[in-house]
Amino acid sequence: MSYEDNDTDEINKNSGDGPGSQLMGINTLIxxxxxxxxxxxxxxxxxxxxxxxxxxxxxxxxxYGGILGIGEKLFAVPWGALTLDTTNKRFILNVEKDQLENAPGFDKDNWPDVADPAWKNEV
Incomplete structure (x- = not known):
């Protein structure tokens, strides 16, 4: 799914002056x-x-992974690590798939304690 598919109100419509929108709604990116x-x-x-x-x-x-939310693994990815690919209308993350398969991540019922300084260093 791309950000243009989520933009039903066309608030992120490209003006033609650049590669993409400079201001986007969060719901458009999820x-x-x-x-x-x-x-x-x-x-x-x-x-x-x-x-x-x-x-x-x-x-x-x-x-990452799973089917319909079952068995999926979640990862906290620093916002700055993601690049918006306006040509293909998706995000790019510089990590190989096998790195995600072997990384700990977390699941939907056990989110990390973001107040823990050790967790912040891992992210």
């Missing part, structure tokens, strides 16, 4: 596909986490 540079499908954006004090996006939750 569900977007994530690939790496060698065209491996890494999953999709399940959630976007906002720092309420600074107003900045801290990380995106990448959903």
């Amino acid at each position: 569900g977007n596909d994530v690939y790496n540079q060698i065209e491996e499908d890494l999953g999709d954006i399940k959630e976007i986490m906002l720092d309420m004090e600074s107003g900045k996006i801290v990380y995106a939750v990448l959903s």
